[in-house]
Amino acid sequence: MSEIKHGAPQIPNPLRVFITFESTGWFDTTQEQKEQELLPKLNGILEEWQHNGSELLGTFDRDILTAGHAGPVNWHACFLYNIPDLQTVTNMTHAFRAAGLDRYFRLEASIGRPFFLLEK
Known part of the structure; x- marks a missing residue:
């Protein structure tokens, strides 16, 4: 069996980003709030x-x-992205804060890389 050489991980370009999404205050809202306020804002951010x-x-x-x-x-759901740079990742998470959605949802971004044995 040949030895696999594994040096220090290289930061990929674009960044490989795993974003976890959790509903927090969502459960304390009315159906009307969900349909008329929260879901339109959430959908708008995801479209952006x-x-x-x-x-x-x-x-x-x-x-x-x-x-x-x-x-x-x-977390309830997760999203896997290739993202061009760290500022874009920050802008994505900040979009929830700026829209006031951080009262209802929590996001967390983790930066990794493709798994070297499956993606080359």
């Missing part, structure tokens, strides 16, 4: 992300076998 130079690679929503609060994993 389509035009910021990022590439959405995939999404994952845990709602098939869960309901209610996120529990110990602390």
Whole structure:
């Protein structure tokens, strides 16, 4: 078996970013608030992300076998992106703050890289 040489990880360009999304105050709102205020704002931000130079690679929503609060994993859904730079990642998370959605949802971005044995 040949030895695999594994040096220090290289920061990819574009950045590989895993964003976790958790509903927090969402559960304390009315159906009217959800439909008329929160979902339009949320959808607007997600649409903006389509035009910021990022590439959405995939999404994952845990709602098939869960309901209610996120529990110990602390997220309901996640998004995997290639994002051009760190400022764009910051702008994406800040969009929730600027829209007041951070009262209802929590985002957390993690930067990684493609897994070297599966993506070369």
